[in-house]
Amino acid sequence: xxxxxxxxxxxxxxxxxxxxxxxxxxxxxxxxxxxxxxxxxxxxxxxxxxxxxxxxxxxxxxxxxxxxxxxxxxxxxxxxxxxxxxxxxxxxxxxxxxxxxxxxxxxxxxxxxx
Amino acid sequence: xxxxxxxxxxxxxxxxxxxxxxxxxxxxxxxxxxxxxxxxxxxxxxxxxxxxxxxxxxxxxxxxxxxxxxxxxxxxxxxxxxxxxxxxxxxxxxxxxxxxxxxxxxxxxxxxxx
Numbered sequence: 001x002x003x004x005x006x007x008x009x010x011x012x013x014x015x016x017x018x019x020x021x022x023x024x025x026x027x028x029x030x031x032x033x034x035x036x037x038x039x040x041x042x043x044x045x046x047x048x049x050x051x052x053x054x055x056x057x058x059x060x061x062x063x064x065x066x067x068x069x070x071x072x073x074x075x076x077x078x079x080x081x082x083x084x085x086x087x088x089x090x091x092x093x094x095x096x097x098x099x100x101x102x103x104x105x106x107x108x109x110x111x112x113x114x
Numbered sequence: 115x116x117x118x119x120x121x122x123x124x125x126x127x128x129x130x131x132x133x134x135x136x137x138x139x140x141x142x143x144x145x146x147x148x149x150x151x152x153x154x155x156x157x158x159x160x161x162x163x164x165x166x167x168x169x170x171x172x173x174x175x176x177x178x179x180x181x182x183x184x185x186x187x188x189x190x191x192x193x194x195x196x197x198x199x200x201x202x203x204x205x206x207x208x209x210x211x212x213x214x215x216x217x218x219x220x221x222x223x224x225x226x227x228x
Contacts, residue, residue, distance in 0.1 A: 004156070036219075043118065043205065043219040044157070089156050100215050101147060101170070104156030
C-alpha cells in the first residue's frame with residue numbers, strides 16, 4: 001500500500017534559519033508528490049507539487065525535489081520567517097485508482113521564533 | 115470567496131446522537147472528497163464523489179457513516195450513533211478531474227463527542 005513518513009516535530013528555528021523537513025514515501029506506480037501547509041484555524045493549502053522524478057516544486061521560497069532513487073521529497077527553505085509557523089504535510093497521489101485520493105504523512109509542526 | 119466551505123466549524127454532541135456536516139465545494143468542481151484528521155495525525159481518506167456518484171469508500175467508513183451528494187454540488191456527511199472515537203476534524207476537498215486534479219480543502223468541521 002501507499003504510505004508517507006515525515007520527520008516528527010515540532011521543529012523550532014530562529015528567524016532566517018535554514019529549514020529542512022524530511023519526507024519519504026512508499027507507493028505502487030509513479031506517484032505525484034505534494035506539500036500542504038496548515039495554518040492555525042485554517043484548511044490545508046497546497047504549497048508545492050511535483051509530478052515526476054527530478055521535478056522541483058517551488059513556491060514562496062520553499063522547494064522540494066522529487067527523488068525517485070531515494071523515494072524522498074524533502075521540503076527546504078533558505079530563510080524562514082515567523083509567518084512560516086504552521087504544520088506541514090507531505091502527501092502522495094497515485095494514478096492507479098479512479099479517485100486519485102491523497103495519502104498524507106503525519107505532519108510536522110514548524111515554530112519560528114523572532 | 116469561492117473556496118471550499120464547511121459547516122458547522124465546530125460540533126459538540128453526546129455519545130449516541132446523530133450529527134450531519136455539510137460541504138460546499140468550489141463551483142464547477144466535479145470531484146469531492148471527505149477526509150478525517152485526528153489530533154497530531156495527517157488526514158485519512160474516507161470517501162469520494164464524482165458528480166453525484168459515490169465511487170469509493172475507505173474501510174474507515176463504518177456502517178454508521180453515510181455521505182451524499184444529491185445534485186453533484188454540495189455534500190453531507192452523517193454519523194449515526196456517535197462514539198467517542200469519532201471525535202476528529204472532518205475535512206472536505208474538491209477538485210476538477212482535469213487540469214491536474216489538485217484538491218482544495220475547506221477549514222474542516224471539528225467534532226467532539228462527549
